[in-house]
Amino acid sequence: MHGMFDLGLVVLMLVLPVDYQKVTWAIWGGDLYDLFKTDKSRFRKMCDWIKRLLIKRIGFVTTTIPGDYQLLKEHMKLKAKYVENIMYPSHFFREYVNDKKIDAVCDKKTVVQIGNSCDPRNNHIDAIERIPTTLTKPILLTLPMSYGNMDYRAHVFSYLEKKTKITFNILKKYLTFEEYNAYLSTVDVAIFNHDRQQAVGNIIALISLGKKVYIRSDVTTYTYLMKNNIIVFDAYDLSDVSVPLTELERNNNISNVRKLFNKECLKESWFNVYL
Secondary structure (H helix, E strand, O other): OEOOOOHHHHHHHHHOOOOHHHOEEEOOOHHHHHHHOOOOOHHHHHHHHHHHHHHOOOOEEEEOOHHHHHHHHHHOOOOOEEEEOOOOHHHOOOOOOOOOOOOHHHHOOEEEEEOOOEOHHHOHHHHHHHOOOOOOOOEEEEEEOOOEOHHHHHHHHHHHHHHOOOEEEEEOOOOOHHHHHHHHOOOOEEEEOOOOOOOHHHHHHHHHOOOEEEEOOOOHHHHHHHHOOOOOEEOOOOOOOOOOOOHHHHHHHHHHHHHHOOHHHHHHHHHHHHO
């Protein structure tokens, strides 16, 4: 089962005769981390209790980031074994698309992407406030915000207009896969200030395109990438945000991401799930 969002499906799996040892939970992200929240209504707590009944019975858990499985083990007793899995074709290594900036303005600035959506968990304003006011090179902020909470997008826009002097561009329209890849290739630095595992596809894409990526050091994605010798930076410290990767760092990251995130690895991942 992909995700643990549908309570009706969870209840069905609990009441029907199911061989739980053949059930695999493919963790999405929000379905896992929502279980750890404490500020919930009684109804939401009851829903979580029902979901936990199923989770304790299933045979396997699969996800890209092993740290998510470890977090789950810390919060509850598990029978489930872990199967590492790159999950989706969207996590594939991306070939370098276009090394040209969108326009002349970008050539004179470091293009810094913050987040990947209008989800408040992107913590855009917190990240912006950590960017030093004095940098070796001016920056252009780009914020992909085509989906999610539109009220939150308006709040971020208002903050940028009224509280900062930073040049910025909010991407409001959906792009095709090819258009989004072309856009990503114009980015120099990306900051993912989420407080949990999120935006893995975007992160992998940017690293495979040779970009400098910041992730909070207390997020499981950061630990996973560093353990695999992929150099990422701590989003709690943006003092060197305008300093590019060295050629050695860039080549190292591209090489290691290529090895981990490709079609053969995806086939092997799902073969192991269904073995």
